[in-house]
Amino acid sequence: MKRYLLFVLRIAVAVSLVLNTGCWSSNEIEDLSVYVGLALDVAQESKFEQGIEKQGASYPKHNMLTATVQIVPPVTGKGQKQGGTSSEQATTYINEKLTGDSLIQIFRQFALRRDRPLIGHHLKVIVVSSELAKRYSLEQIFDFVLRDNDIRPSCLVLVSHRNAFESLSTSEPGEIPAIYLAGLVKNRYRSNKIIPPVSLIKLDSRMQSGSSFLLQNVITSENEHKFSGAGIFKGSTKKWIGELNEFDLEGLSWFSFDVIGGAVKTYAHEGYTITYEPKRSNSKIIPKVQGDDISFHIKVSSEGSLMEDWSFPEIPSSEEYMRELEKLFEKQVNKQIQQVLYKMQHVYRVDVGGFNEQLRIKYPKVWNRVKEDWDETFSSIPITYEVDMNITDFGSSND
Amino acid sequence: MWSILMTFIPSWKLIAQAFLLLAVPVLxxxxxxxxxxxxVNTFALKPDSPSPPETEIGLANVPITGTxxxxxxxxxxxxxxxxxxxIREIVISGTETRVAIVxxxxxTDSDxxxxxLITPLIHRGVPEEDRSSFHDSLSAYLTERLIPASDIKKSSDFQALVEGILFGQTGVLVEGLQEVxxxxxxxxxxRSLEEPMSExxxxxxxxxxxxRISDNTGLLRRHGENGSLTLTKFQIGSRVKKILILAYMRDIADPNLVDEVTSRIQRIDIDDPIESGYIEQLIEDNVLSPFQQMQNTERPDRVIAGLLEGRVAILLDGTPFALVLPVTFSMLLQSPEDYYERxxxxxxxxxLRFLAALLALLxxxxxxxxxxxxxxxxxxxxALSIIENRQGVPFPSFIEALIMEISIEILREAGxxxxxxxxPAMGIVGGLIIxxxxxxxxxxxPFLVIVVAVTAISSFTIPVYSAGLTLRILRFTGMFCAATLGLFGVVMFFLLICSHLVRLxxxxVPYVTPIVPYGFSDWKDLFVRVPLKIMKMRPVMFNAKDKDRRN
Amino acid sequence: MSGTSNSQKDQITTSQTAVMVINYMLGAGILTLPRTMVEAAKTPDVWISILISGTIILASGWIIVKLCSRFQGQTLFQFLPEITGRAIAMLISILVISYFLAISAFEIRIMAETGFYLLEGTPSWAIVMTFMWIGLYLILGGVSCLSRLYEIILPITLVFFLIAILLSSRIFDIDHLRPVLGSGITPVLKGIKPSLLSFTGYEIMLVALAYMKNQGKANKAMIAGVTVPVVIYLITVIMVIGGLSINGLEKRTWPTLDLMRSFEVQGLIFERFESLLLVIWIMQIFSTFTVTHYAASLGWSQMFNRNFRPFVFAMLPVIYLIAMVPKDINQVFNLGDMFGNVSVYLFGGVPLILLFVSILRKKGAKPE
Incomplete structure (x- = not known):
């Protein structure tokens, strides 16, 4: 009898152990708010916040930034599914805005407002407004984001010309702006106005290295978005100091990152439009050090096709004509490069073209000497460049 | 200094946890x-009271009188x-000798x-010239001249007679003969030979x-002319006696293995081993393991293939299921077709089967x-589509999965x-409708329905039915682990199974051979089945006497 | 089923010995290795340090094999008294055993610390206890069961690890690794020490060699056992630095995990690999834990010539308490560094002395 009693006791202990331990950290996926986009703005209290503050619902804080999270998918009643599906044109996301001075505190404030807590695993895009980045260093703004275990370092970082939260809203039904923005980056093979995506981890490593860097700029108008240019962040302060426009970016792309798509448009001597589509390009920044003098030489070569030619009457695509056009395109690219170099060296006085990397790799000793004040040194370094364009084909029609 | 040291002394909570850590495994x-x-006690080596009910008839050593x-x-x-x-009583024609046929x-075959028996005795009887000498050598005359049957045994006591009759022999009592x-x-x-249902x-x-065991041994013999196939006969069961045959290739099987199996069979003590499953459970190594330690099969070709690898088969009278042993984990996922197809x-x-087993389990x-x-x-x-689909599902995923898995199991059992x-119709209709x-x-x-369906289908690919059962049980354990500790729990579950398998x-023969220890020769027949021409050697793991498959 | 793990029957093959060494080496260290090395060396050239320290480890492994093969079929704990006499042997044995216990505890603690990536909210004792109980069940099976399990999990972990880390090539940038030797050889030498720490594990040969079926091949097992981790570490460090750059990884607590978090592969069933890697890597941590737990228990049992099983049980709470001593993660890392240092002296220096002493005092058989 005693044996059985002991046996029952053991079973009971085992069962209670299992029951007690059951489902500690389990949280059903539908009981969570998945946010895919995060926008950071200068403090701008929403009507709701102003309203509740009037009723005294507040906690001690300085209004420094406004965080907008984009939550998908919004809770829909199950009943709606039965009714006509075509009639509901509900948006597929919710944007939630809160203001405060600590990102994590703001995030935890959401817990007071939503029954489904936020999880950051699926965060795809973070948009920072240039206004905010002008005031605070990115290191400060992104500190929480980089520490958080949920948010993946693969998340894309963008800067917005105006309010960042605007870039997270759309008037197109069925579209989730954050995912849409993340998808735009993949179009690099179609346009050389898109810089290689800067993920959180890349941002972190650039901030740690102390060099200046670019973030893709997104502008919004009428709830529609476009990538346009890039914001420049100075390495020493990590603050926004200005931006390169689309045309500058094209110039930068020729030597800073390999061009795999896009269009170079210029005008022939007679004034008609000709357009070249680069298929591949090869660029090299060659640092030269003689004594204390550093100089760079940029070598760009590109292969592509002549994709548009408005000449009238049609000029047949002869060898000489091609050479002639190549010269024109080279001139155009030269112009682009010259402009962006001028902006970098004389307007903003920062190196965002990767010159420092090449110097570091080729002349590590020299680099160690100059790296402290590189941006200043860079702005007075002579840079020469040569461009070589090759039209290898002219599409399906050759006249 | 002291206070710093003090901070490193574990708190009571930690000590309690450490105690729990120790206490649970000890328990x-x-x-x-x-x-x-x-x-072990239940199936002790010897029964509690040695009382095989020898005979209530009390015929032991009662001699046949001849009267x-x-x-x-x-x-x-x-x-x-x-x-x-x-009991048919007749008289041998030509003499007045009475005979009883029991x-x-x-x-029995009455034809x-x-x-x-009856025709020669009544119809032909003893011819004229023999009648005089007939009575002198009654027994010899009957067996040598009169009864044209192949299988005639003589016995002189009633015990043997009665047992013989009850086993289907025909007893012939002859007047004046002190034998039977x-x-x-x-x-x-x-029944006739049919295609095996389960395989x-x-x-x-x-x-x-x-x-019928004679049919089965016949099937093995008839498989091909083969001098080394050895069939050893055992009689097991204390009340109901049954024939058990141990089959192996004399010059291939490891004699140690044969000895081990023989000794385990001899230790079986049970009134009646109804099916070979009884034998399996009585001689297996680990009773608590969820994994089968013998392979059961209805296919003679599978048995022969096993024997040729150096394994041993057990056939029991009264069941079509033979046991092939030893078995290792990889064999549960092998089908004879792997060898018949290119x-x-x-x-x-x-x-595909390995993948399916993994799916069915996890x-x-x-x-x-x-x-x-x-x-x-x-x-x-x-994730987004799952969230949308799961909106309004009232249960946590564990309960949800449990509901579906259990209903699938019920459906399968019902089928x-x-x-x-x-x-089959019920299975499909029930599954679809539910x-x-x-x-x-x-x-x-809906996503769960897909998962459950894939799991169920995957588990049908396991070629050994009993192994499928094991996976089904373990699947539920895996679900419990996942519900408690998530992916970590699943990994712990996997490690637990592996730890168990390596100990089994x-x-x-270790259950995980030939997966480990690494040995190229046995891997030729593991995840892939290399061309037969390359598989020249018998598996090393069974320690075959003759290692070369070409002999 | 009997627990006589020291019996003659409990033998392991050469490949199993090699796998045991590999699995012991590949533990929690790989998750932090790129950071510790870069912190010490401040150069992307740390992969050279790995090659150098791999060679050093091979040398000390060779010494251990040399020492052990003088005493066929005996573990360190059994032959020590022959070389040094009882008192010193006791001292060294206790040191070695405490080392094994400490490593075991360290792995447990690291697992508890990374656990929150997987299970936020679950108390760490629950995670740790499940882990240790399963380890206990395995260890009771003896050395052959241990090595069999290691052979099962090694290919699984390696394949998943290699797939995951090679997929990170999409963010790999060779410029992060250049220039080679840009700041000279001195920083590379500085990187050797932290990398030596992650090579602790070859010392299991002191125990494992006694159980080898073919002890003549011990050197082969040693070379294979060291080479594989060298290659794995090399790939890891190169991919992590190439993916994150030394600036990016310096501030990450678990750089190898962060590398996995830094890219997404679309179109596969898994887009994200960090939890997968962590989960898979738990198996490696499990093997390091079990092998050290086993070695420590075996040490006690052979020192006192007692049955092995009670010691396995007794070591459970000890390891747990040691594991929970550090207050925070920095203390854990410091502790890890300390163990690494100890290991260098204990298993780099002591075996050499023992070898000399045993040659001088003509103890043990000469290996053929």
């Missing part, structure tokens, strides 16, 4: 010892009250008795074992851990019990 070990002991009248009375007293015992109705003739006329009803193949022999499709099928557990613990691991788009024509209705009612999410042995 578990004790518990498993108790269970093991009670299991016809008294002998026939003794027989009648012993078995005359049995409904199926028939046999069982239904177990044979009529034509080969036992003529082998047994003819049990047996159907598209390509391969269509015969399966039957319930090596590429064979290997592909086998890889798919619901992974579902639970992803949905409830690691929403970050799911691709974003999939087996139902008559053949209805079974799945669809459950989704519509919002009890489960089947007749001295």
């Amino acid at each position: 578990m070990i004790l518990m498993s010892k108790v269970i093991r002991k009670s299991v 016809y009248d008294s002998d026939i009375v003794t027989v009648r007293n012993a078995i005359g009250d049995q409904a199926d015992v028939l 046999f069982l109705e239904g177990l 044979l008795i009529d034509s080969h 003739l036992l003529i082998g006329t047994a003819k049990g009803k047996s 159907a193949l598209l390509r391969g022999p269509r015969t399966g074992f039957t319930e 090596w590429l499709p064979g290997s592909f099928m086998r890889l 798919a619901p557990a992974l579902y639970i851990s992803f949905i409830s613990f690691h929403p970050g691991l799911i691709p974003t788009k999939l 087996i019990r139902l008559p053949k024509p209805i079974g 799945g669809d209705a459950a989704v519509n009612a919002g009890i489960v999410s 042995k089947s007749f001295g």
Whole structure:
């Protein structure tokens, strides 16, 4: 009898152990708010916040930034599914805005407002407004984001010309702006106005290295978005100091990152439009050090096709004509490069073209000497460049 | 200094946890010892009281007197009250010698008795010239001249007579003879050779074992002329005696293995081993393991293939299921077809089966851990659609999965019990309707239905039915682990199974061979099945005497 | 089923010995290795340090094999008294055993610390206890069961690890690794020490060699056992630095995990690999834990010549308490560094002395 009693006791202990331990950290996926986009703005209290503050619902804080999270998918009643599906044109996301001075505190404030807590695993895009980045260093703004275990370092970082939260809203039904923005980056093979995506981890490593860097700029108008240019962040302060426009970016792309798509448009001597589509390009920044003098030489070569030619009457695509056009395109690219170099060296006085990397790799000793004040040194370094364009084909029609 | 040291002294809570850490496994070990002991006690080597009910008839050592009248009375007293015992009394023609033919109705071949026993005795009788010498050598004359039967035994006591009759022999009591003739006329009803139900193949022999052991041994013999096939006979069962045959290749099988199996069989003590499953459970290494340690099969070709690898087979009278042993984990996922088809499709099928086994084991557990613990691991788009699908599902994923898995198991069990024509239809209809209705009612999410269906289908690919059962049980354990500790729990579950598998042995062969230890020669027949021309050697793991497969 | 793990029957093959060494080496260290090395060396050239320290480890492994093969079929704990006499042997044995216990505890603690990536909210004792109980069940099976399990999990972990880390090539940038030797050889030498720490594990040969079926091949097992981790570490460090750059990884607590978090592969069932890697890597941590737990228990049992099983049980709470001593993660890392240092002296220096002493005092058989 005693044996059985002991046996029952053991079973009971085992069962209670299992029951007690059951489902500690389990949280059903539908009981969570998945946010895919995060926008950071200068403090701008929403009507709701102003309203509740009037009723005294507040906690001690300085209004420094406004965080907008984009939550998908919004809770829909199950009943709606039965009714006509075509009639509901509900948006597929919710944007939630809160203001405060600590990102994590703001995030935890959401817990007071939503029954489904936020999880950051699926965060795809973070948009920072240039206004905010002008005031605070990115290191400060992104500190929480980089520490958080949920948010993946693969998340894309963008800067917005105006309010960042605007870039997270759309008037197109069925579209989730954050995912849409993340998808735009993949179009690099179609346009050389898109810089290689800067993920959180890349941002972190650039901030740690102390060099200046670019973030893709997104502008919004009428709830529609476009990538346009890039914001420049100075390495020493990590603050926004200005931006390169689309045309500058094209110039930068020729030597800073390999061009795999896009269009170079210029005008022939007679004034008609000709357009070249680069298929591949090869660029090299060659640092030269003689004594204390550093100089760079940029070598760009590109292969592509002549994709548009408005000449009238049609000029047949002869060898000489091609050479002639190549010269024109080279001139155009030269112009682009010259402009962006001028902006970098004389307007903003920062190196965002990767010159420092090449110097570091080729002349590590020299680099160690100059790296402290590189941006200043860079702005007075002579840079020469040569461009070589090759039209290898002219599409399906050759006249 | 002291205070710094003090901070490193663990708190009471930690010590309590450490105690718990120690106490639980100690308790578990004790518990498993108790269970093991009670299991061993139940099937002790010797029965508690040695009382095989030898004979209530009390015929032991009662000799046959040769006096016809008294002998026939003794027989009648012993078995005359049995409904199926028939006693036919005749007189040998030409003499006045009375003869009683005692046999069982239904177990004996009455044609044979009529034509080969009664006809010669009544019809032909003893010819004129022999009548004088007939009585002098009665026994010899009967067996040598009169009764044209192949299987005639002589016995001089009633015990043997009665037992012989009850086993289907025909007893012939002759007046004036102090012996009895036992003529082998047994003819049990047996079914014809059919394709095995549980192990159907598209390509391969269509015969399966039957319930009659002589048929089964015949099948093995008839497989091909083979001098080294050895069939050793055992009689087991204390009340109901049954024939058990141990089959092996004399010059291939490891003698140590044969000895081990023999000694384990001899230790069996049970009133009646009804099916070979009884034998399996009585001689297996580990009673508590969820994994089978012997392979059961209805296919003679599978048995022969096993024997040729150096394994040993056990056949039991009364069941079509033979046991092949030892078995290792990888064999549970092998099908004879792997060898009959060419090596590429064979290997592909086998890889597919490994994948299916993995799915059948872990798919619901992974579902639970992803949905409830690691929403970050799911691709974003999939996560979004799952969230939308699961909106309004009232249960946590564990309960949800449990509901569906249990209903699938019930359906499957029901499908087996139902008559053949209805079974599959019920399975499909039931599955479809329950799945669809459950989704519509919002009890489960459509995604889970996919997972459960994939799991169920995967588990049907396991070629050994019993192994499928093991996976089904373990699947639920995996789900519990996932529900408690998420993906970590699943990994712990996997490690636990692996730890168990590496400790498990089947007749001295570690269960995980040939996966480990690494050995190229046995890997040729593991995940892929290399061309037969390359598989020149017998598996190393069974320690075959003759290592070369080409001999 | 009997627990006589020291019996003659409990033998392991050469490949199993090699796998045991590999699995012991590949533990929690790989998750932090790129950071510790870069912190010490401040150069992307740390992969050279790995090659150098791999060679050093091979040399000390060779010494251990040389020492052990003088005493066929005996573990360190059994032959020590022969060389040094009882008192010193006791001292060294206790040191070695405490080292094994400490490593075991360290792995447990690291697992508890990374656990929150997987299970936020679950108390760490629950995670740790499940882990240790399963380890206990395995260890009771003896050395052959241990090595069999290691052979099962090694290919699984390696394949998943290699797939995951090679998929990170999409963010790999060779410029992060250049220039080679840009700041000279001195920083590379500085990187050797932290990398030596992650090579602790070859010392299991002191125990494992006694169980080898073919002890003549011990050197082969040693070379294979060291080479595989060298290659794995090399790939890891190169991919992590190439993916994150030394600036990016310096501030990450678990750089190898962060590398996995830094890219997404679309179109596969898994887009994200960090939890997958962590889960798979738990198996490696499990093997390091079990092998050290086993070695420590075996050490006690052979020192006192007692049955092995009670010690396995007794070591459970000890390891747990040691594991929970550090207050925070920095203390854990410091502790890890300390163990690494100890290991260098204990298993680099002591075996050499023992070898000399045993040659001088003509103890043990000369290996053929």
